[in-house]
Amino acid sequence: MDIQVKICGLRTPEDVAVVAEAGARYAGFVFFPKSPRAVSVAEARALALSAPVGLAKVALVVDADDALLDEIVDEVPLDMLQLHGHESPERVAQIRARHGLPVMKAVGVASEVDLPALEAYGKVADQLLVDAKAPKDSVLPGGNGLAFDWRLIAGRRWPVPWMLAGGLTPENVAEAVRLTGARQIDVSSGVERARGEKSPELIRAFVRAAQTAGAGAESAVPRF
Numbered sequence: 001m002d003i004q005v006k007i008c009g010l011r012t013p014e015d016v017a018v019v020a021e022a023g024a025r026y027a028g029f030v031f032f033p034k035s036p037r038a039v040s041v042a043e044a045r046a047l048a049l050s051a052p053v054g055l056a057k058v059a060l061v062v063d064a065d066d067a068l069l070d071e072i073v074d075e076v077p078l079d080m081l082q083l084h085g086h087e088s089p090e091r092v093a094q095i096r097a098r099h100g101l102p103v104m105k106a107v108g109v110a111s112e113v114d115l116p117a118l119e120a121y122g123k124v125a126d127q128l129l130v131d132a133k134a135p136k137d138s139v140l141p142g143g144n145g146l147a148f149d150w151r152l153i154a155g156r157r158w159p160v161p162w163m164l165a166g167g168l169t170p171e172n173v174a175e176a177v178r179l180t181g182a183r184q185i186d187v188s189s190g191v192e193r194a195r196g197e198k199s200p201e202l203i204r205a206f207v208r209a210a211q212t213a214g215a216g217a218e219s220a221v222p223r224f
Contacts, residue, residue: 001183003214005207006163008060008188009037010198013050018200020055022207027055028082028188031072032062036196037188044076058082058104066098073099080104082129093124102126104163108133109148115156122158129186132166147172150179170205174213185210 007019008028019027029044030037039047048057056079059072063085072078081099083092084106096103105121106129108114114133122128132148147167165186168176173185191206193199 001214003177003182003210004163004184005210006058006184006186007191007198007203007206008058008186009035009192009196010047011037011039011043011196012198013047014200015198015203016047016051016055018198018203020052022204023211024203024207025056025184026058026080026186027051028058028060028186029076030060031064031068032060032084041071041075044072048077056080060084063087069095069099073101080127082106083125084129084131089120089124092121096124096126104129106131106165109152109166112152115152118156118158118162122160122162125160127160127184128158128162130162130164130166130182131186147176150176153180155181168206170202170209173206173210177210177213183214 004025006026006028007024009030010016010019010027016027029039029047032038051057057077058080059076059078060082061069078101080102081095082104083095092103092105103125104127105125107117107121108131110133118128118130130153161184163184163186164176164180164182168185168187169190176182187206191199191202
C-alpha cells in the first residue's frame with residue numbers, strides 16, 4: 001500500500017528541499033497569521049517556485065475571503081487549496097468553482113458526532129483531511145499536536161480520497177496507518193524541533209516510517 005505524505009507548515013527553501021528529497025508527495029504552506037508557521041504570499045511564491053516537479057503544493061487557509069484567495073492563487077503556483085476553517089459545504093463548492101483548483105476540506109473529529117460532516121463535505125470537496133478537533137480555547141484550528149481516537153474511523157470510507165492528520169509522529173504513524181487504513185498522511189508539529197521550525201531528521205524519519213508502514217500493510221494482504 002503506497003502511502004502519500006504531506007508535510008505542512010514549510011517556511012524555508014531548505015524545508016521544501018528536504019521534504020522533496022525524503023519522498024513526500026505534498027508540501028503545505030500556511031496562510032494564517034496566528035500560526036507560528038505562517039508565510040506571506042511573497043514568501044510562499046518563492047517556496048513554491050523552489051519546489052521540484054512532482055511535489056504538490058498546497059495552500060492552507062482559514063475562513064479566507066475571496067480577495068485573499070484571489071491573491072494567493074494569482075501569485076503562488078499551487079496544486080491544491082486546503083480549507084481549514086468553518087467553511088460551509090456551500091462555501092467549499094463556491095471556492096472550488098471560482099479558482100479551478102482541487103480543494104481539500106479539513107474536518108475536526110473528537111467523537112462519533114463529528115463523522116457526518118465528513119459525508120457532507122465529501123460531496124463537494126476533492127479530498128478530505130480528517131484531523132483532530134482543536135480544543136475550544138485554541139487559536140489554531142490545526143497543528144496542535146493532538147490526536148483523536150483513530151478507532152472512530154477504522155474501516156470507514158468516503159466518496160473522495162482522504163488524508164489523516166492530528167498528533168502524528170515518526171513513532172506513531174505506523175500504528176495510525178494500521179488502525180485507520182489511511183493511504184495519505186499529514187504532519188506538521190510532529191516533525192518540528194521547535195514550534196514552527198522543521199527538523200530535517202524528523203521529516204526523513206516520518207516519511208520513512210509512513211512508507212514502511214504502507215509496505216507492511218500491503219505485504220499483510222493475502223495473495224492467491
